[in-house]
Amino acid sequence: MKHLALGSLMALCSSMTFAEGTTVFINADILTMDADFTVAKAMAVRGDRILSVGTEAQVRSEAGEDSSIVDLAGGTVLPGFIDAHTHPVGGGASSVFDNVGIDRFSTVEEALEYMKEATEGQGPLNWALFVNLDLATQSFEDGLVTREHLDEIAPDTPMVIWQAGGHKMTVNSVMLDLMGVSDDTPDPAGAQFGRFEDGRPDGNLSGAALLFGALGVIEPYNSYDRIEGSVALAKEWNAQGLTTLGVAGVASPKDWDVLTELSARDDFPLRTRNYLQWGGLVMWDQAGVAPGQGDDKSRIVGWKISADGSNQAFTGLQREPYLNSDNLGLAYMSQEAIDSAVVKGTKRGGQMAMHGNGNAAIDNIISSVQKAREAGVDVVRPRIEHCSITEDDQIAKLKELDISCSFLIAHVLYWGEAFRDTVFGPEKALKLDRTGSFERAGVPYSLHTDYSVSVLSPLEMVEAAVTRSLFTSPDTVLGEEERASVDMALRAITSVPAFQLLSEEEIGSLEVGKLADFVVLADNPREVTPDEIGEISVKQTWMNGKQVH
Numbered sequence: 001m002k003h004l005a006l007g008s009l010m011a012l013c014s015s016m017t018f019a020e021g022t023t024v025f026i027n028a029d030i031l032t033m034d035a036d037f038t039v040a041k042a043m044a045v046r047g048d049r050i051l052s053v054g055t056e057a058q059v060r061s062e063a064g065e066d067s068s069i070v071d072l073a074g075g076t077v078l079p080g081f082i083d084a085h086t087h088p089v090g091g092g093a094s095s096v097f098d099n100v101g102i103d104r105f106s107t108v109e110e111a112l113e114y115m116k117e118a119t120e121g122q123g124p125l126n127w128a129l130f131v132n133l134d135l136a137t138q139s140f141e142d143g144l145v146t147r148e149h150l151d152e153i154a155p156d157t158p159m160v161i162w163q164a165g166g167h168k169m170t171v172n173s174v175m176l177d178l179m180g181v182s183d184d185t186p187d188p189a190g191a192q193f194g195r196f197e198d199g200r201p202d203g204n205l206s207g208a209a210l211l212f213g214a215l216g217v218i219e220p221y222n223s224y225d226r227i228e229g230s231v232a233l234a235k236e237w238n239a240q241g242l243t244t245l246g247v248a249g250v251a252s253p254k255d256w257d258v259l260t261e262l263s264a265r266d267d268f269p270l271r272t273r274n275y276l277q278w279g280g281l282v283m284w285d286q287a288g289v290a291p292g293q294g295d296d297k298s299r300i301v302g303w304k305i306s307a308d309g310s311n312q313a314f315t316g317l318q319r320e321p322y323l324n325s326d327n328l329g330l331a332y333m334s335q336e337a338i339d340s341a342v343v344k345g346t347k348r349g350g351q352m353a354m355h356g357n358g359n360a361a362i363d364n365i366i367s368s369v370q371k372a373r374e375a376g377v378d379v380v381r382p383r384i385e386h387c388s389i390t391e392d393d394q395i396a397k398l399k400e401l402d403i404s405c406s407f408l409i410a411h412v413l414y415w416g417e418a419f420r421d422t423v424f425g426p427e428k429a430l431k432l433d434r435t436g437s438f439e440r441a442g443v444p445y446s447l448h449t450d451y452s453v454s455v456l457s458p459l460e461m462v463e464a465a466v467t468r469s470l471f472t473s474p475d476t477v478l479g480e481e482e483r484a485s486v487d488m489a490l491r492a493i494t495s496v497p498a499f500q501l502l503s504e505e506e507i508g509s510l511e512v513g514k515l516a517d518f519v520v521l522a523d524n525p526r527e528v529t530p531d532e533i534g535e536i537s538v539k540q541t542w543m544n545g546k547q548v549h
């Protein structure tokens with residue numbers, strides 16, 4: 001038998017693969033994430049599938065004499081990680097913007113200082129593009145950022161700050177000129193200029209018409225190569241242990257073409273499970289694109305709808321007003337519109353992925369699913385995206401109706417303090433991303449980044465769910481009793497999202513017959529202290545029986 005130790009394996013070039021023949025991996029703690037949390041010591045892979053999992057003797061005998069042996073030297077093996085909800089294509093293009101978020105700068109002053117240095121000496125043909133500035137979490141003496149701050153930094157260069165959450169931009173005067181905006185340009189339909197007291201636009205843009213208007217003139221954003229950019233990002237994702245992305249949702253047939261082209265390439269070793277934006281139904285019909293299409297690498301599983309906005313932008317729809325206000329947030333869809341989408345989307349053969357951040361939006365979604373079921377419509381595995389604020393009565397209802405959720409856990413880590421102090425107050429903030437309560441109630445949940453809304457690695461998400469400590473004050477915990485157990489948090493990046501993405505027969509656990517997607521970690525997440533989980537090194541990532549990292 002051929003025998004390779006981990007050290008020599010790592011030293012070989014990264015293009016080494018074992019797609020042909022049988023490979024036996026020994027000397028590892030294999031957290032299979034099967035229904036019983038079985039821990040095995042060895043695993044055999046033949047072609048793209050798992051042939052055997054169990055004790056070393058058992059696996060060696062099932063694999064046969066001609067197998068290659070890989071000694072994992074005590075590493076920990078888990079199924080390839082799954083991020084349940086991402087936006088890889090549009091999110092990738094936003095990587096032309098430089099991050100100035102709370103994970104880099106705790107104040108806006110520091111961020112502005114950095115932007116000034118980065119922009120120094122640039123002229124009208126350069127671009128000063130920044131993203132993730134967050135006035136909810138980064139403190140700022142002046143309160144509001146306007147074009148005056150930006151004009152000081154970039155008097156000649158078009159400058160844009162795309163704010164955290166994606167719903168707002170601040171631009172400078174050069175950029176307003178490029179957009180054809182003058183002092184007396186009126187607000188376009190459904191969008192708004194921030195304005196100085198004298199009525200002139202102050203550089204703040206909100207609403208789709210203005211954001212798309214701005215994006216339309218940002219040359220680096222438009223010339224970004226979505227294929228090559230995604231291939232480059234795939235390397236980073238594989239390095240974090242990711243082998244599957246939930247895409248929620250695909251914006252247009254053009255974006256689906258990009259995903260299809262990527263899927264055909266060997267240098268994009270990631271599976272995607274895709275939700276089509278329900279609002280684009282006419283487009284999808286014209287293009288002949290529908291749920292069920294695709295293969296085990298890239299497949300359309302359903303439809304994405306959005307019931308409300310986001311809590312940090314005060315547009316999540318609430319049962320009670322936001323802190324110190326009478327604002328209840330914003331319904332992006334009426335109850336009737338959600339009712340209709342759930343019935344029609346299901347009848348078109350799609351699973352429903354429904355964005356709901358506020359507790360009232362979640363009420364509306366639950367009500368639609370219940371009504372459809374009562375009318376005899378077999379709503380398949382409905383899932384609530386973000387599901388940020390939930391009440392006890394809702395968790396019971398989710399259990400009763402078999403509705404699962406996916407949490408944007410960076411809400412706790414990065415925005416937890418803002419939710420507590422400025423958005424909801426301390427009591428309601430405890431109802432954020434209730435991983436502990438969901439676990440006790442037996443309601444399945446997954447974790448997601450909503451890339452590029454947040455950029456945590458899967459293991460960093462696990463750490464955030466298990467510790468619930470705040471980035472802005474690491475000693476503070478938001479909701480002790482809502483802490484996830486390590487096992488459930490690991491399920492939330494493996495077996496649960498596989499189930500949510502209708503793919504549990506293929507991926508999400510290491511069991512005989514499933515696709516050979518797995519990671520080899522330097523340490524066992526069950527054995528390190530919770531605040532070390534995010535730093536565990538991903539030694540290897542395998543997808544389809546081939547080493548991709």
Ligand SMILES: [Zn+2]
Nearest residue numbers: 085248249450
């Ligand atoms: Zn999203």
